[in-house]
Amino acid sequence: MPRTTTLECPGCPPLRALTFDTLGLIKVIESRENQGGPKVVERWGEPHSSKFVNAVSIIDRKSHPLLAVARKNGQIDVLSLVNGDSHATITPANDVHVQSEENSIIGLHLFAKQNLDLDSRVCTLLTCTSKGNASIRSIEVPDSLTGSSSTNSSKTWDVCSGGNVLCCKVDGNEKFALFGGKGVEVNIWDLANETKIWNAKSPPKNSLGIFTPTWFTSVSFLSKDDHRKFVAGTNNHQVRLYDISAQRRPVLSIDFRETPIKALAEDIDGNTIYVGNGSGDMASVDIRTGKMLGCFTGKCSGSIRSIVRHPELPVVASCGLDGYLRLWDTKTRQLLSSVFLKQHVLHVLFDSNFIVEDMPKGADSLPCKEQTMKEIAVGEEIEASSLKRKKSSKVKENGIDGSEKKRRAKQSEERKKSKGNDGPEKMASREERSKSASKKRNKSSKKEISDEE
Numbered sequence: 038m039p040r041t042t043t044l045e046c047p048g049c050p051p052l053r054a055l056t057f058d059t060l061g062l063i064k065v066i067e068s069r070e071n072q073g074g075p076k077v078v079e080r081w082g083e084p085h086s087s088k089f090v091n092a093v094s095i096i097d098r099k100s101h102p103l104l105a106v107a108r109k110n111g112q113i114d115v116l117s118l119v120n121g122d123s124h125a126t127i128t129p130a131n132d133v134h135v136q137s138e139e140n141s142i143i144g145l146h147l148f149a150k151q152n153l154d155l156d157s158r159v160c161t162l163l164t165c166t167s168k169g170n171a172s173i174r175s176i177e178v179p180d181s182l183t184g185s186s187s188t189n190s191s192k193t194w195d196v197c198s199g200g201n202v203l204c205c206k207v208d209g210n211e212k213f214a215l216f217g218g219k220g221v222e223v224n225i226w227d228l229a230n231e232t233k234i235w236n237a238k239s240p241p242k243n244s245l246g247i248f249t250p251t252w253f254t255s256v257s258f259l260s261k262d263d264h265r266k267f268v269a270g271t272n273n274h275q276v277r278l279y280d281i282s283a284q285r286r287p288v289l290s291i292d293f294r295e296t297p298i299k300a301l302a303e304d305i306d307g308n309t310i311y312v313g314n315g316s317g318d319m320a321s322v323d324i325r326t327g328k329m330l331g332c333f334t335g336k337c338s339g340s341i342r343s344i345v346r347h348p349e350l351p352v353v354a355s356c357g358l359d360g361y362l363r364l365w366d367t368k369t370r371q372l373l374s375s376v377f378l379k380q381h382v383l384h385v386l387f388d389s390n391f392i393v394e395d396m397p398k399g400a401d402s403l404p405c406k407e408q409t410m411k412e413i414a415v416g417e418e419i420e421a422s423s424l425k426r427k428k429s430s431k432v433k434e435n436g437i438d439g440s441e442k443k444r445r446a447k448q449s450e451e452r453k454k455s456k457g458n459d460g461p462e463k464m465a466s467r468e469e470r471s472k473s474a475s476k477k478r479n480k481s482s483k484k485e486i487s488d489e490e
């Protein structure tokens with residue numbers, strides 16, 4: 038049976054998240070003020086094992102937000118982030134590099150800098166397969182859903198000569214891409230010139246002379262504005278910090294538990310990272326010192342596959358093979374809420390413009406984060422005052438009853454002490470008194486009998 042937690046969840050602020058599972062389903066989870074917790078409000082797509090989601094990417098903006106999904110069968114879908122309508126579909130027949138499931142797409146990035154026209158929209162995609170075939174293509178997406186999409190231009194190159202690429206990440210300025218995998222050292226490429234600008238060097242052997250093989254499972258840049266510093270998770274439960282301006286080997290290495298690192302995410306402060314492993318452990322680490330800030334309260338019962346930090350709210354989401362989407366508080370590391378999604382969940386994304394853009398017409402506007410925090414504080418003060426009143430009344434009642442009990446207990450103790458402290462003389466005098474009293478009673482009874490006669 039899966040392990041569950043008995044923690045009290047205080048609830049999460051209004052937000053919107055999208056999850057992607059092994060059957061290719063996209064589920065939209067929304068949390069509103071009077072909804073009683075996050076709930077699944079929409080489900081996009083039809084379930085099928087061939088539609089297994091390998092990679093996802095999002096353009097999170099107010100106007101024309103887009104979502105790209107790469108599937109196991111090599112198909113790439115470009116969808117609307119608002120309602121899930123399909124804008125473009127790239128099939129494996131059109132992609133020369135994706136010819137089998139062994140060379141499926143594992144890296145996907147949808148560039149946010151788009152050229153928006155009146156009649157059509159152009160979106161640019163970066164894809165990378167497990168064999169290291171990377172490509173950048175521009176797709177013309179018509180406004181009408183019935184229109185067909187066409188590829189305007191494409192650039193391809195090879196990221197590695199051997200091994201399998203398992204992770205791919207593009208920096209915030211969308212100028213550099215980071216790749217790594219099994220047998221592939223992490224390396225950075227300039228996307229404009231398609232040239233490799235940096236390649237990591239393997240760590241030296243340990244004190245026993247054992248060399249750890251290269252096996253990277255996840256990567257993430259620390260800051261959106263700086264591509265020189267990034268973190269990488271390995272299969273041998275290590276988190277490594279790299280600085281390409283300093284050296285080729287890791288600047289810092291941190292061991293986390295005993296299972297492979299499966300997910301990494303950076304915080305908006307640029308100094309904290311969130312780590313998840315194959316046994317369901319999740320923690321936050323200060324990457325400047327390498328010290329663990331703390332583990333997230335509540336054990337997940339399956340491998341964590343995706344961790345995402347909300348760009349505005351102090352909320353971080355995690356999902357994995359136990360089928361749960363969990364929302365955590367970044368400051369207290371407490372569980373805010375969880376949603377059971379029935380399938381193995383592989384990826385999660387946040388829609389940060391949900392409160393502003395996704396409200397139905399005529400509906401009341403949702404409260405902002407400050408309002409919700411104030412309401413929570415006021416409610417806590419009211420509850421605290423009521424509890425104080427109840428406690429004071431109970432203290433008064435208990436105080437009266439307690440004084441009487443104390444007085445009676447003292448009297449009984451004094452009696453016991455007086456009985457215990459009596460010497461042999463006092464005992465003898467007591468016996469004599471009792472004998473004399475009995476004699477007097479006998480004499481009085483004899484007199485009464487004689488008088489009656």
